[in-house]
Amino acid sequence: MKHLFLKLTLLVMTCGIAASAQATTPEEDLAAFQNFFKKRFPNVETQDYINGAYAIDPVGRENWEAIEEFPPYEPFIDEGQAMWEAPFANGKSYKDCFPDGPAMAGKYPHWDKEKGMVMTLPLALNNCRKANGEKPLKYKKGPINNIVSYISYESRGQVTNIEIPSDDPGALAAYEAGKKFYYTRRGQLNFSCAHCHLQNAGMILRTEILSPALGHTTHFPVYRSKWGTVGTLHRRFTGCNKQVRAKPFKAHGDEYRNLEYFLTYMSNGLPLNGPGARK
């Protein structure tokens, strides 16, 4: 009987949380998310979260600052610039698709009302290629990282300002889907993204400090020493899903695009500082 009572209480509590989660607006989520980190790490300036784990790990930060003196991602930026300048086979180039220039990372991801989906930067780049008869680039490894590194570098200092337009319920639905993804347990190990990067941010997992979720999107693409190269945000999502022994989703498919939409929104107000360098 006591057991049943406990279960019922839990059920009521869970439903209560679920109900209140549904009832919150993105603005309320954002405030709660950023306040969580303010309380957790009262001495860390919000703006410093763009530096990931190094915002909360002084020892790691020293090593990282030494690495940043000769940034390992620099050659990728140069390669990316060459890609940006080079004409496609039809004589046109990226410049024709993006007439406002390469400093455009701050516009992504955004809700594309016409297509009824979240548009990400790599997807927009590939759409441009396809429209010009070029083969799309692979999303996780290879040249996509060069062009995205260049664009990110040119966009440094732009401020994350994701909008969820209220005139299209699809945008809010995409945001909610991303949010649900973030808080859902998955894989054999049964972790949600939030378990590590929200609930346990700053704690030590074996020898690694769990990086805070706030600021996660500002510094991609990232040169990761573990990879020995630059990789995209969706490559990192893939790696995280594999680590919890879940089947990864398709890069720039619905799930990860919606996740990127939610996660980037959570960093609203933070400046872009990609490409980054990480362990």
Place this chain on the structure above:
Amino acid sequence: MIGNTKKWIGKVGSVAVIAGQFLVSPTLLAADADIAEGQKISFDRKKGNCLACHNIQGAPAPGNIAPALVAMKSRFPSKEALYKQIWDATENNPESAMPPFGKHGILSESDFKKVVEYIWTL
């Protein structure tokens, strides 16, 4: 009469305990091997990986996400209770981040039992 019976039971009981010790000693040895094996599995990053989150006294590079594994016998009323906790920690606490080692088949049944044996000694 009752007193006598009690005495009698007591005597038989102690004889049984002594006899039992001789009888179970081979099993006790096996249990020691299980405990040693359980420790290996617990430390193995690809298996138990308890150290990812828990400190165990004297273990290399433990994490600090979850409580240190000490005084298990005072924290769990029985080995079965510990078994259940490692099997699926979300039964007790739905918010627990601990992977359900038994329920999700993260460890084989035999490995799982050895891990319980080892953790119970801490």
